[in-house]
Amino acid sequence: MLKIINPANETQIRELEEDSASSIQEKFNRAKASQKAWAKTPLSQRLNSIKKFKDLLSDRKEQLASTLTSETGKPISQARNELNAMGGRIDFFLNHTEVTLGDEIVVNDPTQKLEERISHEPLGVVANISAWNYPYFVGSNVFVPALLAGNSVLYKPSEFASLTGLAIADALYDAGIPKDVFIPIIGAGTTGSELLKQPVNGVFFTGSYATGVKIAQAAAPKMVKLQLELGGKDPSYICDDADVKAAAESTADGAFYNNGQSCCSVERIYVHTKIYDAFVDHFIKTVKNFVIGEPTDDKTYIGPLTRAPQLQILERQVADAKAKGAKLLCGGGRIKRAGFFFEPTVFVDTNHSMELMREESFGPLIGIQRVSSDAEALALMNDTEYGLTAGIYTKDRSRAEKVLAEVNSGSAYWNCCDRVSPRLPWSGRGHSGVGSTLSTYGIQAFVQPKAWHLRLV
Ligand code: NAD
Numbered sequence: 001m002l003k004i005i006n007p008a009n010e011t012q013i014r015e016l017e018e019d020s021a022s023s024i025q026e027k028f029n030r031a032k033a034s035q036k037a038w039a040k041t042p043l044s045q046r047l048n049s050i051k052k053f054k055d056l057l058s059d060r061k062e063q064l065a066s067t068l069t070s071e072t073g074k075p076i077s078q079a080r081n082e083l084n085a086m087g088g089r090i091d092f093f094l095n096h097t098e099v100t101l102g103d104e105i106v107v108n109d110p111t112q113k114l115e116e117r118i119s120h121e122p123l124g125v126v127a128n129i130s131a132w133n134y135p136y137f138v139g140s141n142v143f144v145p146a147l148l149a150g151n152s153v154l155y156k157p158s159e160f161a162s163l164t165g166l167a168i169a170d171a172l173y174d175a176g177i178p179k180d181v182f183i184p185i186i187g188a189g190t191t192g193s194e195l196l197k198q199p200v201n202g203v204f205f206t207g208s209y210a211t212g213v214k215i216a217q218a219a220a221p222k223m224v225k226l227q228l229e230l231g232g233k234d235p236s237y238i239c240d241d242a243d244v245k246a247a248a249e250s251t252a253d254g255a256f257y258n259n260g261q262s263c264c265s266v267e268r269i270y271v272h273t274k275i276y277d278a279f280v281d282h283f284i285k286t287v288k289n290f291v292i293g294e295p296t297d298d299k300t301y302i303g304p305l306t307r308a309p310q311l312q313i314l315e316r317q318v319a320d321a322k323a324k325g326a327k328l329l330c331g332g333g334r335i336k337r338a339g340f341f342f343e344p345t346v347f348v349d350t351n352h353s354m355e356l357m358r359e360e361s362f363g364p365l366i367g368i369q370r371v372s373s374d375a376e377a378l379a380l381m382n383d384t385e386y387g388l389t390a391g392i393y394t395k396d397r398s399r400a401e402k403v404l405a406e407v408n409s410g411s412a413y414w415n416c417c418d419r420v421s422p423r424l425p426w427s428g429r430g431h432s433g434v435g436s437t438l439s440t441y442g443i444q445a446f447v448q449p450k451a452w453h454l455r456l457v
Contacts, residue, residue, distance in 0.1 A: 063167075204227045235267070272372070
């Protein structure tokens with residue numbers, strides 16, 4: 001049985017039956033058997049179901065937000081924000097699937113008696129192994145376009161967001177998605193690896209680099225579409241001409257929103273020496289104003305971490321930074337109460353010998369480092385195995401674009417951070433993953449092109 005724990009008080013909320021090898025096999029068979037008929041249903045019908053799903057998420061917002069908060073500890077206002085943003089994300093897919101997946105005639109030349117055309121076929125049955133930190137976002141980035149494109153989906157929510165995963169399945173069924181076309185699979189890592197033993201036609205994973213490597217190895221012999229959306233160590237650079245207060249407030253939110261448990265959280269900050277002290281002052285003021293407390297309270301900004309083991313990772317990074325000479329300006333340890341609470345923690349005078357500047361913290365911990373030029377900042381921003389997002393704060397657009405063009409990351413932010421747009425591709429480089437979701441790339445990801453060479457008669 002899978003125990004669902006409330007991270008705010010460590011009590012058990014529910015127990016769920018975990019899938020076994022045989023139930024996964026049976027679910028795969030159902031998904032396989034249903035897929036062709038689903039692909040043949042008119043796109044308009046699939047679009048209607050997804051539109052209805054969107055409406056149901058909105059109708060059920062309070063109940064869904066409360067479930068999400070109970071199992072992940074996400075502050076309720078942030079759980080509502082996640083659900084509120086679903087409308088815009090789903091609208092993008094509703095508005096762009098038909099045109100993106102339509103046939104494209106690239107040549108039609110009666111004189112040569114030649115037509116060349118591209119059509120798009122669904123992959124088949126896809127495995128969607130998902131994370132807990134934004135289960136609505138990272139799940140729907142995969143299953144919404146996958147379903148619209150005519151695939152069946154075996155959806156394994158994270159073991160830390162399983163109630164939300166089941167609530168998503170209920171909403172999809174109530175919206176008209178057949179029960180054999182979208183099938184949740186409940187369990188932890190061993191359940192995920194069991195799922196990958198099935199002959200699925202695509203593997204779409206969101207999670208850590210360490211697990212991503214295992215997923216890639218399991219998927220390799222299948223020779224199927226593989227996408228991995230992994231972690232990050234995302235930098236922000238504050239130039240000497242930046243609006244210092246605005247940059248401090250923006251990056252503090254980028255570092256601490258969702259308790260720093262976002263793949264695109266700001267994880268390290270480089271500040272030009274000319275404005276370093278002023279920036280640090282504003283940053284600390286902002287962090288000290290964050291309301292820490294019960295995640296069910298509307299006013300709470302920092303709740304508990306979702307997973308207990310992350311507390312030790314943060315403690316290790318704190319000890320390492322202290323030992324190597326970083327200066328602790330606030331926080332630094334667990335909060336003495338029930339639940340997985342950790343103080344918002346800020347180090348200054350950090351350097352790249354420290355784990356907190358190199359390894360994903362995925363928690364309320366940030367290091368700030370002084371730099372004296374754009375070139376130095378750029379070299380440090382690129383001194384990482386990860387490549388998800390990077391940001392720069394300056395009044396000078398051409399300066400920003402010059403630096404960002406040289407940063408090896410999938411997303412580039414000018415005067416902003418920790419931002420995702422459904423209109424833009426979401427992709428990582430290096431240890432941050434392969435492939436793209438969102439945008440039209442994130443629709444094409446769920447189909448395979450067929451090239452038609454037609455000799456006209
Ligand atoms: P995780 O890697 O621990 O788990 C992710 C999923 O993989 C879970 O469903 C888990 O049960 C499953 N899993 C674990 N071992 C498996 C195995 N051997 N075979 C198959 N499945 C297995 O990650 P997490 O803690 O859920 O998420 C946090 C990580 O995800 C962070 O690194 C974060 O940066 C990253 N993330 C990335 C993005 C992105 O878009 N790039 C978005 C959200 C989260």
